[in-house]
Amino acid sequence: MSAAEKILPGHAKYARLFTPLDLGHTVIKNRSIMGSMHTGLEELPDGFERMAAYYAERAAGGVGMIITGGIAPNPEGGMTVKDADGAELFAASKLQNDKEVAGHAIVTKAVHDAAPDCKFVMQILHMGPLAYNDLAVAPSPVKSRIGAFAPAELDEAGIEKQIADHANCAAMAKKAGYDGVEIIGSAGYLLSTFLVKKTNQRTDKWGGSYENRMRFPLEVAERCREAVGDDFIIVFRIAAMDMLQGGMSWHEVAELARELEKVGVSMISTHFTWHESAVPTIATMVPRAAFTSVTGRVRQEVSIPVITSNRINTPEVAETVLADGEADLVSMARPMLADSQFMAKAAEDRADEINTCIACNQACLDHTFGGKTTSCLVNPRACHETLLTYEPTQAAKTIAVIGAGPAGLAYATVAAERGHKVTLFDAADEIGGQFNLAKLVPGKEEFYETLRYYGKMIEKLGIELKLNTRAEADMLSDFEHVVVATGISPRVPDIEGINHEKAVSYVDVLKGNKPVGKRVAIMGAGGIGFDVADTISHDGLSGALDKAVFAKEWGVDFDNHPRGGVTGVEPEVASADREIFLMQRKETNVGKGLGKTTGWTHRLTLQRRGVKMMNAIDYRKIDDAGLHITANGQPDILDVDTVIICAGQEPLRDLYDTLESNGVSVELVGGAYEAAELDAKAAIKQASEMAAAI
Ligand code: NAP
Ligand code: SF4
Numbered sequence: 001m002s003a004a005e006k007i008l009p010g011h012a013k014y015a016r017l018f019t020p021l022d023l024g025h026t027v028i029k030n031r032s033i034m035g036s037m038h039t040g041l042e043e044l045p046d047g048f049e050r051m052a053a054y055y056a057e058r059a060a061g062g063v064g065m066i067i068t069g070g071i072a073p074n075p076e077g078g079m080t081v082k083d084a085d086g087a088e089l090f091a092a093s094k095l096q097n098d099k100e101v102a103g104h105a106i107v108t109k110a111v112h113d114a115a116p117d118c119k120f121v122m123q124i125l126h127m128g129p130l131a132y133n134d135l136a137v138a139p140s141p142v143k144s145r146i147g148a149f150a151p152a153e154l155d156e157a158g159i160e161k162q163i164a165d166h167a168n169c170a171a172m173a174k175k176a177g178y179d180g181v182e183i184i185g186s187a188g189y190l191l192s193t194f195l196v197k198k199t200n201q202r203t204d205k206w207g208g209s210y211e212n213r214m215r216f217p218l219e220v221a222e223r224c225r226e227a228v229g230d231d232f233i234i235v236f237r238i239a240a241m242d243m244l245q246g247g248m249s250w251h252e253v254a255e256l257a258r259e260l261e262k263v264g265v266s267m268i269s270t271h272f273t274w275h276e277s278a279v280p281t282i283a284t285m286v287p288r289a290a291f292t293s294v295t296g297r298v299r300q301e302v303s304i305p306v307i308t309s310n311r312i313n314t315p316e317v318a319e320t321v322l323a324d325g326e327a328d329l330v331s332m333a334r335p336m337l338a339d340s341q342f343m344a345k346a347a348e349d350r351a352d353e354i355n356t357c358i359a360c361n362q363a364c365l366d367h368t369f370g371g372k373t374t375s376c377l378v379n380p381r382a383c384h385e386t387l388l389t390y391e392p393t394q395a396a397k398t399i400a401v402i403g404a405g406p407a408g409l410a411y412a413t414v415a416a417e418r419g420h421k422v423t424l425f426d427a428a429d430e431i432g433g434q435f436n437l438a439k440l441v442p443g444k445e446e447f448y449e450t451l452r453y454y455g456k457m458i459e460k461l462g463i464e465l466k467l468n469t470r471a472e473a474d475m476l477s478d479f480e481h482v483v484v485a486t487g488i489s490p491r492v493p494d495i496e497g498i499n500h501e502k503a504v505s506y507v508d509v510l511k512g513n514k515p516v517g518k519r520v521a522i523m524g525a526g527g528i529g530f531d532v533a534d535t536i537s538h539d540g541l542s543g544a545l546d547k548a549v550f551a552k553e554w555g556v557d558f559d560n561h562p563r564g565g566v567t568g569v570e571p572e573v574a575s576a577d578r579e580i581f582l583m584q585r586k587e588t589n590v591g592k593g594l595g596k597t598t599g600w601t602h603r604l605t606l607q608r609r610g611v612k613m614m615n616a617i618d619y620r621k622i623d624d625a626g627l628h629i630t631a632n633g634q635p636d637i638l639d640v641d642t643v644i645i646c647a648g649q650e651p652l653r654d655l656y657d658t659l660e661s662n663g664v665s666v667e668l669v670g671g672a673y674e675a676a677e678l679d680a681k682a683a684i685k686q687a688s689e690m691a692a693a694i
Contacts, residue, residue: 009349014315016322018347021064021305021329023266025231026179028329029117030064031322032343035269035309035333036123036182037364038069039383040373042093043079048103052110053385058336059115062343064329066111066118066336067182067235070125071095071104073169074162076135077126077190095122095169101176108177121180121233122173124166124224128190129199130275137162139194139216140201145276146188159206159216162190166220167227170234180233180266183221185256188274191217192239195256198246210252217256218263225264233266235307240270240294243277243556247564254301261302269307269331270295272565279554279566280601282334284359285443286311287547289321293558294565296326307331313338313357313446315346332357334364337374337382352456355379356449362681365597378450380685390692393419397694400425400479402471402655405433407670407683408485409454414691415483416461423464423479425471431455433487434671435680440510441531442542473658481665481694484656485687488649488671493523497622498645506532506646517641518578521627523619524646525584527679530594530602532646537609539576549574553605575609581638582606583629587616651675 011018021028039054041047055066072078072094079093095104104122111120129138129151137158138151154162170181185191193199194216200207206216221236228234238256242248248256257268272291273281280286288311295308308327312318318330335342338357345354355378363375363382376382381390396419401412404426416422430436432451439447458465476482490505492498506528508514516536522529543550551558555571562568584590590613591603606613618630626639651672659666669690670683 008347010315010345010347010351013349014319014346017315017319017330023233023305026119026233028064028119030062030343031329032062032064032318033307033329033331034058034063034066034336035331036067036069036184037333037337037374038368040368040371041383042069042071044373048106050383050386052107054383055107055120056110056114057340057385059111059118059120061336061339061341062115062347063118063336064343065121065179067121067123067331068107070123070127070184071169073124073126073165076133076137077128077131077162077165079127079132095172095176096165097172098175101172104173104176104178112177119179119233120177121182121235122176122178123182123184124169124173125184126162126166126190128188128193130188138190138199139206140199142193142199142201144188144199156204163216163219163223167223170224170232171227174228174232180235181224181228182235182237182269183224184237184271185217186237186239186242186271186274188276191220192242192274195252196242196244196247198244210255214256214259218259221260221265222263230264234264235267235269236260236265237269237271238298239272239274240298241272241291241556241561241565243273243279243281243566244564245567247274247567249563250297250561253298257298257301261304265304267305267307267329268298268302270298270309270327272310277564277566278600278604279556280598281310282359282365283361283598283601284446285542285544285550285601286359287544287550288312288314288317290547290550292321292324292326294561296324297561299325299327305329309333311359313359313449314354315342315351334359334376337364337376338379340382352452353460355453356446358446358450360446360595361597362595362679366595369596375685377681377684378453380688388689388692390414390418393694396420397480398478399423399481399483399694400471400476401483401485402476403433403485403487403670403672404428404431404465404467405485405487405670405683406435406680407487407672407687408433408483410684410687411483411485411669411691412463413454413457413461414688415694416457416463418691420694422461423466424458425466425469427468427470429468431458431465431467437507437510438531438680441535442538443534443544444531445542445544471655473655473662473664476659476664481667482659483690484653484659484666484668484672485670486652486655486672488675489652490645491647491650493619493645493647495619495621500622500624500643502626502641503622503643503645506644509644510535515642516578516644519638519640520578520642520644521581521583521638521640522644522646523583523627524648525582525590525613526593526646526648529582529584529646530591530606532644533580533582533606533611534602536578536644537576537580537606537611539574571608573608573610580611581614581640582611583614583617585617585619590615649675
């Protein structure tokens with residue numbers, strides 16, 4: 001830290017997090033890294049300008065080092081993106097020539113202008129068998145379970161080309177103004193497929209023994225070092241625990257780390273998992289800092305700095321990990337999406353103002369893997385910095401926001417931040433609306449953080465909060481503008497016997513207001529049907545809160561580190577003593593509509609707990625005998641004690657209709673606007689955009 005830099009209260013509180021790291025040729029000002037995340041901007045025509053704004057805002061927010069989303073060293077290592085006429089575009093997602101250097105230079109200049117002391121590192125990502133193009137290459141022609149194409153086996157000349165292309169890419173990154181590169185050697189991408197026997201079946205000098213399997217990644221690292229000289233950061237990302245049956249043993253991980261140090265890597269970054277593995281490593285149900293002990297072991301093997309990551313989302317957790325000696329630096333990718341000012345707030349001891357990443361993946365990785373621009377559920381400005389701006393208003397209004405659920409909270413805070421005078425009403429005795437239900441679901445405890453954030457913002461921005469107050473039209477005449485965010489009411493399907501005592505609403509079940517029997521039918525298999533099934537099939541402590549429980553549930557052995565961390569370790573199913581039927585009318589597979597990157601974890605969890613998933617169901621009636629259905633054209637009676645209704649929602653918009661007919665300046669937002677599309681992501685985004693425009 002330079003003498004001129006102000007010592008802030010957070011520097012003492014998070015002393016290790018704010019300790020600079022001297023790499024010899026350069027200094028990283030603190031121990032925080034914004035880890036690599038593909039943004040989807042890389043492929044857009046105005047992508048460089050948008051990336052410039054996105055990364056510069058984070059650099060200005062105080063992070064020590066930023067690592068970009070993956071950039072391919074050549075066409076075969078990347079994504080094939082086609083324009084409207086079907087022509088292939090590679091310009092933004094690869095770095096191979098001077099023309100592409102010019103684009104990247106726009107981003108590096110913006111970052112260094114915003115924060116000259118923030119290190120900006122470009123990730124070199126060769127996707128290998130996961131490349132979305134028919135040029136895909138790999139050590140052996142083994143198609144990944146999740147790959148789109150069978151890769152071609154590299155011959156000797158092809159291997160040399162891949163190594164040379166990595167070195168060239170690193171040199172180009174230096175030319176573009178980056179401070180370093182990160183080479184990704186994990187996750188099932190090219191370099192990692194050389195390391196593991198199931199994807200490297202070669203018998204030449206690039207396969208067979210572990211020494212031979214390490215040859216390619218080591219050669220890439222060494223040639224990159226030669227290409228960039230000594231005064232340039234090279235981070236190498238390894239799979240410290242790949243979560244693959246038959247994956248890398250601990251001894252192989254340790255040996256790779258030691259060899260990487262010898263060939264001149266500046267830092268080792270520990271990654272956990274390959275994308276194809278069946279253990280969640282970043283979702284909400286993963287405990288915070290679950291994997292840092294593995295990084296700690298890698299740290300014992302080398303003398304260069306080691307970076308840890310995964311589910312570290314507060315300065316407190318980061319500080320603890322560093323204090324425990326488990327890492328030299330902490331990488332937080334999604335937390336920096338959620339709040340670009342994460343480190344600045346920590347520095348000023350304002351951590352309670354951090355908009356915390358809740359690990360939902362709904363707007364970041366689900367978008368990335370769905371081909372959409374990345375964003376963030378709790379911060380819709382992420383990756384949209386040039387499009388969604390919260391400018392101070394020139395005409396402050398008095399605004400009443402009715403409803404303190406996600407939409408109302410987002411509207412109120414953005415409008416107040418812009419200078420409007422906001423009063424926020426809610427009939428309940430606490431803010432949060434549907435978030436208060438979500439936080440009760442095992443593994444969704446992070447929602448408490450969102451409520452803490454909004455509570456703090458209400459206080460800080462001077463929003464007048466009126467709880468226990470059901471706003472009526474005649475109470476709102478003094479306001480210049482009214483925003484109705486009254487949310488939803490659970491849909492009550494029109495089925496005979498829906499008022500039978502066996503039928504209960506998901507609200508009463510999640511709040512614990514109504515008992516749930518031993519045999520249960522869940523009517524509706526959307527996000528909430530799954531949440532309810534999870535809650536009532538669950539036996540004991542949430543894995544998200546306890547690493548040992550998580551390890552048992554997912555079959556991971558952190559202590560003995562068998563191959564991949566999982567080989568031979570059976571998941572221990574912690575299911576409640578209940579028979580559960582989860583049903584929908586649609587013919588599609590149950591759970592098909594869940595998030596792309598987390599849906600599989602929910603489906604797998606419930607399958608392991610024996611929940612019976614039924615599609616194409618017709619509900620006929622509920623009576624003392626149970627739930628009468630037609631399944632596959634056959635009538636049946638499920639002899640259940642409880643039928644939990646999770647059949648979606650209806651908008652609550654009576655107040656809006658009244659105000660509108662009275663000629664009041666009024667807007668409708670969130671679930672009250674469109675219950676069919678109701679989810680927190682849509683509600684917060686819509687509300688933020690509206691509040692940015694008022
Ligand atoms: P939802 O996702 O729309 O699902 C509603 C379910 O009810 C569907 O399974 C639907 O399936 C069924 N249904 C609809 N009308 C019905 C009727 N008249 N009779 C019987 N069944 C009916 O709604 P939700 O589960 O309440 O979730 C609300 C929102 O919160 C959604 O946007 C959801 O994505 C979000 N959420 C997300 C998560 C998450 O983890 N990402 C978790 C919870 C909630 P059929 O029509 O096929 O029967
Ligand atoms: Fe975190 Fe969810 Fe935002 Fe992704 S979308 S950064 S997981 S809060």
